[in-house]
Amino acid sequence: MQIFEINSALDMHLHLRDEDMLKLVAPKTSNTFAGALIMPNLVPPVTTKESLLSYKDRIKEACGDDNFEPFMTLFFKNDYTYEFLNDIKDEIIGIKLYPAGITTNSENGVSSMDIETLRPTLEIMSELNIPLCVHGETNGFVMDREKEFMPIYESLALAFPNLKIIMEHITTKDAVELLDKYNNLYATVTLHHLLITLDDLAGGALKPHLFCKPIAKRYEDRSALLNAALNAHPKLMFGSDSAPHPKHKKECCGCAAGVFTSPIALQVLVELFDRYKKLENLNAFVSLNAQRIYNFKAIEKKVTLVKKEFLVPEIYEYKNENVVPMYAKESIAWSIESIK
Ligand SMILES: NC(=O)N[C@@H](CC(=O)O)C(=O)O
Numbered sequence: 001m002q003i004f005e006i007n008s009a010l011d012m013h014l015h016l017r018d019e020d021m022l023k024l025v026a027p028k029t030s031n032t033f034a035g036a037l038i039m040p041n042l043v044p045p046v047t048t049k050e051s052l053l054s055y056k057d058r059i060k061e062a063c064g065d066d067n068f069e070p071f072m073t074l075f076f077k078n079d080y081t082y083e084f085l086n087d088i089k090d091e092i093i094g095i096k097l098y099p100a101g102i103t104t105n106s107e108n109g110v111s112s113m114d115i116e117t118l119r120p121t122l123e124i125m126s127e128l129n130i131p132l133c134v135h136g137e138t139n140g141f142v143m144d145r146e147k148e149f150m151p152i153y154e155s156l157a158l159a160f161p162n163l164k165i166i167m168e169h170i171t172t173k174d175a176v177e178l179l180d181k182y183n184n185l186y187a188t189v190t191l192h193h194l195l196i197t198l199d200d201l202a203g204g205a206l207k208p209h210l211f212c213k214p215i216a217k218r219y220e221d222r223s224a225l226l227n228a229a230l231n232a233h234p235k236l237m238f239g240s241d242s243a244p245h246p247k248h249k250k251e252c253c254g255c256a257a258g259v260f261t262s263p264i265a266l267q268v269l270v271e272l273f274d275r276y277k278k279l280e281n282l283n284a285f286v287s288l289n290a291q292r293i294y295n296f297k298a299i300e301k302k303v304t305l306v307k308k309e310f311l312v313p314e315i316y317e318y319k320n321e322n323v324v325p326m327y328a329k330e331s332i333a334w335s336i337e338s339i340k
C-alpha cells in the first residue's frame with residue numbers, strides 16, 4: 001500500500017475559538033500538526049499580554065498534548081506602544097490586522113487602511129521584527145475585494161520594506177502574482193481555496209459549509225493557487241483558516257463565514273499532491289516554508305498516511321458544541337496511519 005510521511009506539519013492560520021468549541025477543535029489540529037499560528041479574533045479580541053497568555057494556557061490544556069506549539073498572535077491596534085510591543089514580542093509570532101467588519105469577529109478592526117493612520121504601530125513592528133498578518137479585503141463587490149486590496153499591500157510593502165507582511169488566505173491569481181513583486185510579501189493559502197470555486201459554493205444548491213471569507217473565486221484563480229502550492233512556491237505557506245462555527249450558525253439564514261477543515265487537512269493535502277504527482281513538494285508547502293519565513297525550528301512530529309479510504313464524520317461534538325467538517329460523509333483516498 002502506498003504510504004507518505006509528513007514531518008512537523010504546520011498550520012499557519014488557524015481559528016481555535018474558546019471554551020467548549022476550543023476543547024472540541026484543538027485536539028483535531030494538535031494530534032497531527034506540530035504547531036499552528038493561532039488567530040486572535042475572539043470576542044473580545046486578544047489585545048493584552050494577560051489575555052494572550054491565558055488564551056495560550058487554555059489552548060495547551062485543550063490540546064492535552066505537549067507535542068504541539070501554539071504560535072500566538074495579537075489583534076492589530078493603531079495605538080500599541082513601543083513598551084507594550086517590546087515586552088510582548090517574544091510571546092507572539094505576529095500581529096493580525098483586520099479591516100473593521102470585513103469578516104467574523106472583526107468589528108474591532110481598523111476603520112481605515114490609510115498608511116499614516118497605521119504607521120505608528122507598523123513602524124514599531126518593523127523595528128522589533130514582528131511580522132504583520134493581514135486579512136486583505138476592501139468593502140467593495142465581494143468577488144473583487146481581494147483584488148482591490150492589492151494596491152494596499154503594495155503601499156504597505158513599499159512603505160515598510162523591513163516589515164514581513166503575510167497576505168492571509170489568498171484566493172486570487174492577482175495575489176499569487178504580487179508575491180513575486182515584493183521581497184517582504186508572503187502568503188498563506190487554505191485547503192478549501194485549492195479545491196473549490198464559487199461554483200461549488202453557489203453554482204448549484206447552496207453549500208453553507210463552503211461559505212467563507214474571502215469567498216471562493218474563479219477557476220483561473222484556483223489554478224494559480226494550486227500551481228503555486230503544488231510547486232511549493234517559497235513564499236507560500238499552508239494556513240488552513242479552519243474556522244469552526246456551530247452547525248446552527250451555518251445551516252441558517254445569516255450563515256456565518258468559515259470552513260472547518262482541521263480533521264481532514266493532511267489527508268486531503270496528500271490526496272491532492274498525490275493526484276498531481278507532486279508529493280515531493282508537500283513537506284515544503286506544509287512545514288519548511290513556514291519555518292524559513294517565520295524563522296523558527298518546528299518540533300518533531302511524524303505523521304504517516306496510507307492510501308486507504310477515510311470516511312469523514314458527519315459532525316464532531318463535545319458537550320453542547322458541534323461542528324460540521326468540510327467533506328462531511330464523503331470519503332477521502334488517504335487516511336492517517338500513525339503519529340510519532
Ligand atoms: N475565514 C472565515 O470565513 N472566517 C474566519 C475569519 C477569517 O479568517 O477571516 C472566522 O473566524 O470564522
Ligand SMILES: [Zn+2]
Nearest residue numbers: 103135168213
Ligand atoms: Zn480572514
Ligand SMILES: [Zn+2]
Nearest residue numbers: 013039241243
Ligand atoms: Zn481566518
